[in-house]
Amino acid sequence: MTLISAGDPPVDKATPPPGRTPAADDYSTLKVVPVRHPWRWAAVVVTAVLLVQFAHGLFTNPGWEWDVFARFFTAETILKAVWVTLQLTFYGTALGFALGIVLAFMRLSASPFLKSVAFAYIWAFRSIPLIVQLLFWFNLAYLYKELQFGIPFGPGFFTFDTMGLVGAMSAAVLGLALHQAAYAAEIVRGGVLAVDSGQLEAAAALGIPRLRQLRRIVLPQAMRSILPNAANEIISLFKGTSIVSVMAIGELFYQVQVVYGRNGRVVPLLMVATVWYILLTTALSVVQYYVERHYAKGAAR
């Protein structure tokens, strides 16, 4: 079989069409010249100079007092304070998210009463500044001298002295957790809403029990959108614990203030706190990466 039928005029491949050179037809042999970006290079140079200047200052400016920094960075009082900060973060997160999950499902429930209560809680605790709230909890004993455990409006079984029960530390944890719960509730609710409704329908059609639907089908998928926001919240709570210093609790920022109040070395001690905050935030980010990877199973991106 031939592509050229007998009736077609013969084609002479050796003769190029008039007005064109053979080189112009074959671009593949030509050298490619990339676009130049002179202004980009100028910006790189300016930025690099500024960075080097800053780094140079870190080493040559005696005001940083790196020897003082080194002395206090791993001092016992500071390490203890770091531990208090971590405890505040842990309890604030754990209790905050536990209550937040309950609130989220209250808001997602079919009961108008439960919905409204959860809505009101979130509204209230997002409206009150954390520091105001913390001072309220700190002064709880002023409002309620004793706390009683018993039948509502009936006889009580156990009575606690408020001062003894709600010390500074528990007031701080309470405040952080209640504050965190309002934000956690919205994050969890957002995550659950992001799961395709067809997933619940399929689970219901297969007769999978309700709790198992949530635990096995909905929550693992909701975690995909919950995690980035939750990590944000945990990190911001971790740094936010510094606000507790107003209650004279020996967490990192308070302890640093105490030390520079005594020795006057403000900058190096602020750096001690700064570097600890950076290190631990980095650790949390690494944890976030691995947890997110776990919940990305089966996802395309």
Next chain:
Amino acid sequence: MSAMVEVRSVHKSFGSLEVLRGIDLEVRTGEVTVILGPSGSGKSTLLRTINHLEKVDNGWISVDGTLVGYRRSGDKLYELREREVLKQRTQIGFVFQNFNLFPHLTVLENVTEAPVAALGRSKKDAFAAAEKLLDRVGLADKATAYPKQLSGGQQQRVAIARALALEPKLLLFDEPTSALDPELVGEVLDVIKDLALQGTTMIVVTHEIGFAREVADTVVFMDEGRIVEQGAPADVLDAPQHERTRAFLSKVL
């Protein structure tokens, strides 16, 4: 033969929109019923009422002699608790238009989830049964894959295996091939045909007229929430009695 599904004067409204306006339907054991009709005719809603994904406003439905979603005591019908409804649903397999596979679980986990969670089967038994089912739908080699790694046709075949894993008395298909690329429709229809040949009782909502002609024992044509006509495929598809059936068929054939 006895009736597997009985639908009696079923009404259903969404707000002011009446989607089902008095449906009566009987499906006999071992038979395949295909429901045809224009979109918005209520065919998907009817299918969803049969496993109580939608509650009926009026009328009743029974599957294998048991009321769906209600329990009779004296002269009252008591609404079943969710737990009891879920138990009823394990007898009725449902295949969705958009597959609705669980994306975070492997193919094997998708198929074994319900037998383990709803029927209390041991994982070992469920896995062995699932492997047989996957073999039956031609996906034995995909057991450890995640749904996103499969084509639409493969995903729908997994969804069919997932529904079969509960060994249901009845299978409901809601437009099982409507979300598929044209070249993938055949592989899914082949699996459904195979089930029909083995005597599975099925109700299939579809737009595939050729499938209806070949597989259905009964073709039901619905329009505006009513059954316009029903009968053997040869009667309904080739000699329709109603103008609306003729108009619909002339558009899709």
